[in-house]
Amino acid sequence: MSIVEFKKVVKRFGASTVLDEIDLTIDKGEVVVIVGPSGSGKSTLLRCINVLETIESGDIVVNGLSVRGSGAEVRELRREAGMVFQQFNLFPQLTALENVMFGPVHTRGTARSQAREEARALLDKVGLAEKTDNYPGQLSGGQQQRVAIARALAIRPQLMLFDEPTSALDPELRHEVLKVMQDVAEEGMTMIVVTHEMEFARKVGTRLLFIDQGKISEDGPPNELLSNPPSQRLRDFLQHVS
Ligand code: ADP
Numbered sequence: 001m002s003i004v005e006f007k008k009v010v011k012r013f014g015a016s017t018v019l020d021e022i023d024l025t026i027d028k029g030e031v032v033v034i035v036g037p038s039g040s041g042k043s044t045l046l047r048c049i050n051v052l053e054t055i056e057s058g059d060i061v062v063n064g065l066s067v068r069g070s071g072a073e074v075r076e077l078r079r080e081a082g083m084v085f086q087q088f089n090l091f092p093q094l095t096a097l098e099n100v101m102f103g104p105v106h107t108r109g110t111a112r113s114q115a116r117e118e119a120r121a122l123l124d125k126v127g128l129a130e131k132t133d134n135y136p137g138q139l140s141g142g143q144q145q146r147v148a149i150a151r152a153l154a155i156r157p158q159l160m161l162f163d164e165p166t167s168a169l170d171p172e173l174r175h176e177v178l179k180v181m182q183d184v185a186e187e188g189m190t191m192i193v194v195t196h197e198m199e200f201a202r203k204v205g206t207r208l209l210f211i212d213q214g215k216i217s218e219d220g221p222p223n224e225l226l227s228n229p230p231s232q233r234l235r236d237f238l239q240h241v242s
């Protein structure tokens, strides 16, 4: 069953076409890893899914809801997709627990007591049961990113979007974030992950997309594409990231 569908999606910034008639269908439970050169449109593709960017033509449908729909439809669509950014984007003036409670309380209308209980369980799940009352500034980058994952999960999304979630972290902190992402994947979450972590792509990814010049130029099983890249462009790209 498809959960995300791109139909001839075109996205431009001024004169430059960043997404060039993208067609893409993602099924429930897939873990799609997206790679591609800097500036190739990976972040834009993710941002179009939860309508942080608007598209010029075509359509994107998430769980039956269109990005071109009414305001109410778009608000509902946004709740289907949890997003995790490179720079964590936590609220600095809120504790870890309050950060995780924020979405359920403010966008879902969940009672604070229930939101608090669920937030505690989520922070426990990402290994931060001891840090509920800490502010982001009192946490390491890896811990902040795990709070950000818990916060995204708190809205009970159908789909999780990750935009280079480990790129801002020191190498020794990446593992703890990747482990949490693997746990989330193993619970059956549909995920789209922009990353340069090729080991994650091989181990956890069920599908790899190579985006290049506004098009999806490769689409297949991660192990196959990474072990035996079918194009010179992908071979060149992989040499730069590994
Ligand atoms: P990637 O994530 O693959 O590095 P992006 O999706 O961030 O690429 O960007 C794709 C292209 O769109 C780049 O050329 C970038 O400069 C341009 N771009 C991204 N966001 C904007 C924006 N808000 N305004 C103008 N150009 C943008």
Ligand code: MG
Pocket (backbone or CB within 6 Å): 042, 043, 044, 163
């Ligand atoms: Mg990007």
